[in-house]
Amino acid sequence: MATSAPTAVAVTVAVTAAGKNQLFLGSFVDSAKLDELRYLHDAAVAVDAAGTIVAVEQPCDEQKARLTVLPRLGWAADAVEVHVAKPGQFFFPGFIDTHLHASQYPNVGIFGKSTLLDWLNTYTFPLEASLADPSKARQVYSRVIRKTLSHGTTCAAYYATVDVASTNLLADLCVAAGQRALVGRVCMDQLSPAYYRDESPEAALAATRASIAHISAIDPELALVRPVLTPRFAPSCSAPLMRGLGALAAEMPHLPIQTHISENTNEIALVRELFPPASTGALDDSYAAVYDAFGLLTDRTILAHGVHLSEAEADLIAARRAKVSHCPCSNSAITSGAARVRWLLDKHISCGLGTDMSGGYSPSVLEAARLAALVSRHVAMGGDEKAKLSVEEVLFLATRGGADVVGLADVVGAFAVGMHWDAQLVGLGDVNADGEVEGDRDEDNNVDVFGWETWPERVAKWVYNGDDRNTKRVWVKGRLVHERK
Incomplete structure (x- = not known):
């Protein structure tokens, strides 16, 4: 596996401004x-x-x-x-990273021995909460932007934190550095530490609106940086918050939506427990149906992982024209499973690649591309020979596929x-x-x-x-x- 050599390299960010043919x-x-x-x-x-x-x-x-x-x-x-x-x-x-947590970059390579939900409480939530400190947030966000640019990532779909100021700072730094980005304030009002969550659904929605307003002000045409509605994942959001975010998505149809789905089997069981169909009006008790019931499964929705989707869920995602961010590095590192990308593509679901730092250990979409190829071979070894992805296909996912996932298919790639x-x-x-x-x-x-x-x-x-x-x-x-x- 290739790694960056520890040599002294001069990296210049925002070297020139556009303005010359x-x-x-x-x-x-x-x-x-x-x-x-x-x-x-x-x-x-x-x-x-x-x-x-x-x-x-x-x-x-x-x-x-x-x-x-x-x-x-x-x-x-x-x-x-x-x-x-x-x-x-x-x-x-340029590469398009369709899923990464800018706030988790310092934890890259730190998985411990925990599964997804334990990993969040042990490593992730404490780090994200600490970025309410603006000097620390600037240090982390500046580095992740520089690092992803150095690996050829021209567009990134970023998760920030629940903190409005920290999220706004990430957007400011992306504009200054010239990186195209989707920047999302994370929404979560349950099943997270008391020190790191939204106080109420109303507070979460107000904070989200504040961040949207800031990003819209610094880039009025949303030409480079766009806000993205970001319910962390269904278990961390109450039904009232999910309903409110669905209403906000309907109110602002130009905004993308990003969240997680079917990453881990325990997570899926938790969704069934928290959101029974009788309480949500969902078609069934599946993860995808929960998002759909709240108006969050749309043609603007980026669903990270999708490792354990059922046939019915994949058909629903295809019908709603939602997109999937394939994160082979983190799926392997946290032992979530191997997503069946060929199966998704055959169902006409648009797919891109995500580094998913810090579940993933690398800021490189090129690394994600080669891991996508390797993971597809493991799926093939399970009996599905046609699951294998070629070099040409993983590079498509890294560019044109990713562009479609983030809503820029006619703009970049x-x-x-x-x-x-x-x-x-x-x-x-x-x-x-x-x-x-x-x-x-x-x-x-x-x-x-x-x-x-x-x-x-x-x-x-x-x-x-x-x-x-x-x-x-x-x-x-x-x-x-x-x-x-």
Whole structure:
């Protein structure tokens, strides 16, 4: 398993602001569809000052671009910023992390010996509560933003804490750093420590509205950062709170919703105990039916995990067009189980990948992609051979699939005219005849390419061996937000 090397690396966040037309030249790789990558070599992508892709041309070198593409766009050549990929480098869409707890980042890798519910009380709730301290919250949130950007994550669906000020600070820092994000104030008024919960359903809804108002004020067009309704999970929310959040979701149909579902068998049993159908009006006693009964299962809903969904639940999720965030790292680390992603996809349920820190131990969506591939093989070894996910498929989940999950399918995730330039420059190590690395000249490069590999083989090497050392630059909406030096 690849890990980041402990070398001194200069990382610059929010390096440049958008505002200048840009031209990108080299090889571009993105997902054409679920099981197919598209390779554009010797190509050019033009990005306007607003960060939108306005032209994709192939074949096209810099000379042709200056003679044909730039004049067609009405751009003066001397006013365009040009980026040329070096040998061994290619442009790839930014990763989309559809589920992570920014407030839990300091606990990454700390699982103890507990199961999900014990882990929450032992490790998670004390840490989250401590982030009411603004200096501590700033330290944690600044680091998680920098860390995820360094791994190529251009968009993240963040859970914050119950504290309004702490949640608002996370949104402020995302805007400042230039990371696209969904930021949610966590709602929970039961089955959590008295020191860390909402005082009442009314207090939770008022605090949620306050956070929504703040985020809407700092980004009025919600172009970069959006608020997201965040009932932590059904057991931590009373029926009145769930009902109130459902009403808020109906009142604000532009807002996404994020929560957890069917992560752990004990959790599922607890939901049945707390929300009998007679008290909720649910179709049955399933986890999905509870969310549906309260108006929280919609085409804007992001459901994390979905490890133990029944056939009926999956059919209901598909009917409501809700989405699933697959979190293979945390599902394995906390011993929750192996989600059947192929089964979900076959039911036409959109899926993306989540790092789910700190249940997951890594901030890397690339790590989540390779673990998704490996977990799918464990499912296949259980008798479902077609469950296996290919390199092409896990990269789709990491980009276009994730974009659909967070409601940005037409905005990010691929290199197409009209979409935003949310991208990363990936560098691999070209090994010369003497066994030395050429290309981007990074002696620390952990992916060795010898020259005889096909492009699909190179990408496979990156998926299974790569990490943040391969992420050379990252842009969000045309703005350079990370650079490895």
